[in-house]
Amino acid sequence: MAFIAAVAVAGAAIAAGAAVEWQSEDLLVLAVLAGFAVFTVRFDVSLFYQSRVSVTVVPILVAATIAGLPGVLVIALTAELAAYLGSGKPIYKSIFNAGALLVSGAAYLLVLQSFPFGSEGYVWPGLLYAAIAGTLTNFLVNSVLVSFVIALTSEHTVVAVWKKNYSSLPQHYLVLGVLVAAMATSYQSSGLATMAVIFAPVIVIRFGMQLQQAHKELLIAHREVTGAKKGLELAYDGTVRSLMTALDNRDNETGGHSERVADLSMSIAEELGIESGTPTWDEIRRGALLHDVGKISVPDSILLKEGSLSDDEWELMRRHPQVGFEIISGVEVLSNVAKIVLSHHEKFDGTGYPVGSAGDEIPLGARIFSVADAFDAMISDRPYRKATTIAEALKEISRCRGTQFDPQIVDAFLRVRERMSSVNSPRLAGSGHSLQPSQAV
Known part of the structure; x- marks a missing residue:
């Protein structure tokens, strides 16, 4: 005053x-x-x-x-x-x-x-x-x-x-x-x-002033909305990562299976020309992180079983893509992510599950993810078997080119692997036991 x-x-x-x-x-x-x-x-x-x-x-x-x-x-x-x-x-x-x-x-x-x-x-x-x-x-x-x-x-x-x-x-x-x-x-x-x-x-000048001021306010509002959107996305991604870390720990995964698969999936996607930050890129990343959310429905007695699974147990385990789809599809903005989760065990030749989709019927994100997931599964220890070596895993991925996996995705994956100068995790050395990628669940 x-x-x-x-x-x-x-x-x-x-x-x-x-x-x-x-x-x-x-x-x-x-x-x-x-x-x-x-x-x-x-x-x-x-x-x-x-x-x-x-x-x-x-x-x-x-x-x-x-x-x-x-x-x-x-x-x-x-x-x-x-x-x-x-x-x-x-x-x-x-x-x-x-x-x-x-x-x-x-x-x-x-x-x-x-x-x-x-x-x-x-x-x-x-x-x-x-x-x-x-x-x-x-x-x-x-x-x-x-x-x-x-x-x-x-x-x-x-x-x-x-x-x-x-x-x-x-x-x-x-x-x-x-x-x-x-x-x-x-x-x-x-x-x-x-x-x-x-x-x-x-x-006339007065109206020009008003138009310029309105434009300025719109730019500021756009920046504020964009900042809020990024904040929400970071919070969302953090929640997703926490959820998948909890699931990985329950599944006795070490080092973060979902994180590794997501990182490898994004490297393959970028090799295919999908730019970082685009809607497709985000959908693939989130699909890779959430792919195993349906395992919430699988009892520990099956998920952590050290021996081979019975036919009934395999049938229950194979339901997790459908369960994951039902969980995620209720969120409208994740509708395309839900399709990736549903299809991540489909095979390029149509012999996968749960639908039996083939070729381009399988979402691109799921085709990318299936290669990354199979590779990480083969070089990781599981309760019911030991890991294979990287060389054997790469050989198996190549063998399944055109049957289990999209040939274009396999080629992109192999190019990504060739550029990797070192292996970050000591687990990746493996123990020499073989495992077909179709056995990865």
């Missing part, structure tokens, strides 16, 4: 000085400009933090050019009174706004009077340069005052408030400065009628 009071006192001092300079011969033009000001108040542009900007500055500065401080006083107070009536805003806000208009109007006059005009007064083109400089100064003073009072009542700095609200507006005020000079010159040379005609572009 102290800052508001200081601005109000400064405005009152300027008003007192204006009263001393009052000349009655300017009454008619001030009345016309006051009418313009009341009209333009209805067309101000909303900014952030409930602040606003208006082309009312044009009649204020034209009045300043023609009538000096008295012109600023009459038009500024008329405009603020018109804005206050019926607005319901607190009176102290209008007092501050009036003070800011008077202070910034006086700043315009100081700049205008600093130019070396001769005895003929404000003439073109000198008035053009002076009006542009004065209008930009008026804008800077007024916007800084408003930004300062907003910053005092928010958690933002003056600079942050100014940049967010006003940084896109100087070019508009430059054009307004041209119109101020044109209107003042036309009045001095041809009277009120010509000045009124020039006022029309002011309204």
Whole structure:
């Protein structure tokens, strides 16, 4: 409130000085400009933090050019009174706004009077340069005052408030400065009628300001929504990874089977030209992470059995893709991921389960995943058998090219393996026991 009071006192001092300079011969033009000001108040542009900007500055500065401080006083107070009536805003806000208009109007006059005009007064083109400089100064003073009072009542700095609200507006005020000079010159040379005609572009500029502000707000909103979306995706992925880690631990997987398969699947996908961050890439990654979620339905007595599974136990184990599909398909945004989960044990020749899909009937993500999953399964220890070596696993993957696996996917996988310079996990050395990829569940 102290800052508001200081601005109000400064405005009152300027008003007192204006009263001393009052000349009655300017009454008619001030009345016309006051009418313009009341009209333009209805067309101000909303900014952030409930602040606003208006082309009312044009009649204020034209009045300043023609009538000096008295012109600023009459038009500024008329405009603020018109804005206050019926607005319901607190009176102290209008007092501050009036003070800011008077202070910034006086700043315009100081700049205008600093130019070396001769005895003929404000003439073109000198008035053009002076009006542009004065209008930009008026804008800077007024916007800084408003930004300062907003910053005092928010958690933002003056600079942050100014940049967010006003940084896109100087070019508009430059054009307004041209119109101020044109209107003042036309009045001095041809009277009120010509000045009124020039006022029309002011309204056009106002709509340009509104469109630019709307565009700026949309960009900011887009950035905020994008940031929120990324935050949700990170939270979602973290939840998925925690769930799959719990399932891997239950299944006695070491080192994170789902994570390894997901990483290898993404390497294969990128080798096939699927770009990171695209919807297809995300679906494959999530499908790889969630592929075994259906094992929730498999009892520990079967999942952790050290010996061979009976036919009935195998039948129950083979239901986990369908169960996983039923769990995930209830989430609309995961509908394509659910199809990958359902099909991750399908074979390229149609002999897989649970549907028996073949070739391109199998989702691309599932075809990629099946190679990555089979490879990781073969080189990993399971309760019912030991791991095979990497060399034997690669040989088996190649042997099943065109039968169990999509040939294109196998070729991409082998290229990925060739580029791997080292093996990160000591488990990958294996123990030499063989295992066909079709045995991986």
